[in-house]
Amino acid sequence: MERKIIHVDMDAFYAAVEQRDNPKLRGKPVIVGGKAQSRGVVSTASYEARKYGVYSAMPLIEAYRRCPQGIFIAPDHKKYSKVSYEIMEIFNHYTPLVEALSLDEAFLDVTGSQKLFGDCEKIAQEIKNRIKLELDLTASIGIAPNKFLAKLASDLEKPDGLVVINPEDIKKKIWPLSVKKLWGIGGKSAQKLLELNIKTIGQLAQTNPSVLTKILGSWGREVHLLANGIDHRPVVPEREAHSIGHETTFSEDIINKDFLTRVLLDLAQDVGWRLRRAGLKGKTITLKMRYHDFKTITRSHTLTEEINGDDLIYKEAVKLLNTNFSGEKSLRLIGITVSGLVKEDQIQRQFSLFTEKEDKSEELYQALDKINSKYGRKTVTRARLIKKENKKNTTF
Numbered sequence: 149m150e151r152k153i154i155h156v157d158m159d160a161f162y163a164a165v166e167q168r169d170n171p172k173l174r175g176k177p178v179i180v181g182g183k184a185q186s187r188g189v190v191s192t193a194s195y196e197a198r199k200y201g202v203y204s205a206m207p208l209i210e211a212y213r214r215c216p217q218g219i220f221i222a223p224d225h226k227k228y229s230k231v232s233y234e235i236m237e238i239f240n241h242y243t244p245l246v247e248a249l250s251l252d253e254a255f256l257d258v259t260g261s262q263k264l265f266g267d268c269e270k271i272a273q274e275i276k277n278r279i280k281l282e283l284d285l286t287a288s289i290g291i292a293p294n295k296f297l298a299k300l301a302s303d304l305e306k307p308d309g310l311v312v313i314n315p316e317d318i319k320k321k322i323w324p325l326s327v328k329k330l331w332g333i334g335g336k337s338a339q340k341l342l343e344l345n346i347k348t349i350g351q352l353a354q355t356n357p358s359v360l361t362k363i364l365g366s367w368g369r370e371v372h373l374l375a376n377g378i379d380h381r382p383v384v385p386e387r388e389a390h391s392i393g394h395e396t397t398f399s400e401d402i403i404n405k406d407f408l409t410r411v412l413l414d415l416a417q418d419v420g421w422r423l424r425r426a427g428l429k430g431k432t433i434t435l436k437m438r439y440h441d442f443k444t445i446t447r448s449h450t451l452t453e454e455i456n457g458d459d460l461i462y463k464e465a466v467k468l469l470n471t472n473f474s475g476e477k478s479l480r481l482i483g484i485t486v487s488g489l490v491k492e493d494q495i496q497r498q499f500s501l502f503t504e505k506e507d508k509s510e511e512l513y514q515a516l517d518k519i520n521s522k523y524g525r526k527t528v529t530r531a532r533l534i535k536k537e538n539k540k541n542t543t544f
Contacts, residue, residue, distance in 0.1 A: 152268040153383060155290045155298035156275065158235070159307035161252035163194035165231055166221055168284050174480040177202070177218040184212045184220040187410050189396070191223050195307060205396045207407065225421060228252075231283065238278050242271050247383045255295055257383035260453040272310055296331060296379035297322070303329075323350025330374060336401055336440045336482045337364060348376045365443040367466040392428065393436075394418045395483025401440040409466055415484045416462035423486060429454030429491070430486035433461060435468035438481035447472045456488055461486060 158164065162180040163288045167173040176199035176226045190211050193202040200215035211218065232251035239246045243368055258268050265271050279287050286308040290301025295317060300322065301311040313321055327349055328338045340363050346352050353375035360368030373379070374412035381417070402408060423429065434448040447468045455461065458540035463482045473479075 152259045153292050153295055153298040154258055154272055155302045156254050157288050157302045158252035158285045160192055160194050162192035164285050177215050179211050179218045179220050180223050181208050182222050185209050188414055203399055205398050255383045263351045294379035295381050296374050311429045323348050327352050391487035392422050393485030397481045401478035401480050412465045413462055417458045418456035420461050423456035428489045429492055431488040433464040434484040434485040435465050435480055439480045440480050451506050461508050
């Protein structure tokens with residue numbers, strides 16, 4: 149039986165939730181990420197804001213320059229997580245094979261669900277209808293025999309789209325698309341391919357893999373398989389977390405270290421928030437960097453004690469960046485992961501001269517998390533992490 153994979157991608161998720169909960173925001177350019185002109189980055193922009201060239205991971209200062217009339221909102225991860233849970237509950241009604249990629253995106257393997265719920269298109273339409281009826285949100289869905297094609301399909305008719313790609317459709321629907329539509333092909337890689345007159349996925353699919361390897365490195369052979377619609381990766385249901393991390397892919401390759409450290413601050417705060425929400429701490433901090441040529445490296449440091457504080461995660465990540473990023477090659481992705489996780493209540497604390505300081509730090513985070521949960525993420529931040537933060541934010 150041919151596999152049937154559904155990829156569901158919520159439309160401008162964070163911004164859509166804010167517009168849903170506040171009707172005054174509907175039809176307006178909403179930019180979720182923080183205060184206008186602060187040193188953070190955009191988490192999500194509504195489609196109204198995207199018309200002005202605002203996109204995820206863009207510095208908020210640049211977003212304000214492009215869209216000064218935009219409505220800037222601090223992320224409320226507690227609210228988004230609750231909505232995400234409701235979305236995943238809908239998915240799990242149709243199949244246990246749900247692989248969540250983030251709060252707003254997931255793969256579903258519905259191969260074995262069709263006898264019970266009807267064909268995959270019927271299942272996909274029911275999912276869209278339920279998301280709209282029960283949550284007042286829209287989703288774009290792609291259906292295909294593998295994960296790569298399903299994810300590509302979900303992006304073809306956003307927002308609120310539903311696209312089916314069958315094996316016989318690859319040459320007609322996929323090959324005419326720009327190589328930039330391929331997962332992993334950024335601006336610089338696309339330029340290298342363009343220099344060889346490889347403009348479309350179809351042209352790439354018909355290029356000798358050895359040629360692509362010379363251009364893209366080891367990634368070249370995988371890109372060639374994807375361009376031909378070949379992807380054997382299974383849908384892997386969520387398991388108990390062994391690590392918690394966040395990463396971001398830039399729309400343009402980045403070489404500015406000051407900007408990268410600001411992104412690390414955002415990532416560290418998100419990872420710390422998730423760890424504390426889950427009642428977890430971890431010892432190992434890992435920095436992930438993917439260069440413009442797709443070479444990906446990870447560098448880790450293991451501490452003597454478990455942590456879940458934003459500032460400690462951030463400091464370790466910056467140390468790893470300073471040690472391993474020379475600035476000679478630009479980055480297209482950066483991420484932070486904390487692993488070696490244990491439940492906070494399972495940690496046997498040893499007496500040390502710093503015990504009182506640690507207690508006060510944990511009390512501070514509890515207070516900050518409570519405020520941020522009530523009024524929006526990053527409403528209160530710490531001055532020692534942000535040297536020149538916008539003065540409209542509350543700092544410590």
